[in-house]
Amino acid sequence: QVQLVESGGGLVQAGGSLRLSCAASGRTFRSYTMGWFRQAPGKEREFVTYINWSDGRTVYADSVKGRFTISRDNAKNTVYLHMNSLKPEDTASYYCAATDRLYTSRAFEYNYWGQGTQVTVSS
DSSP states (O other): OEEEEEEOOEEEETTOOEEEEEEEEESOOTTOEEEEEEEOTTSOOEEEEEEETTTOOEEEOTTTTTTEEEEEETTTTEEEEEEOSOOGGGOEEEEEEEESSSSOOOGGGOOEEOOOEEEEEEO
């Protein structure tokens, strides 16, 4: 089992920044891919970004490219989502997830999920 705990959400004005954290624990996951997804009220969960823990490969959704950055800290077993130039449309619950598949952006292929953290961007 892999346990994921997100933190760092909150309320921010448009144009501001937030950093989300995802602390991972449990079984060995160093070959896993770690993803961030988000879900706004009344909408489907959507892919934001992922990073492969072992080789650091990253992919971003077009909607966040150039504004969001995913990174990892091996010593802390933590993945971060740095969010800059936030827009009201970024408002959602953000979820950290882990998969033993390589390089996937499909939510159904992620085996483990955190509880989510709310990000609200005011205009």
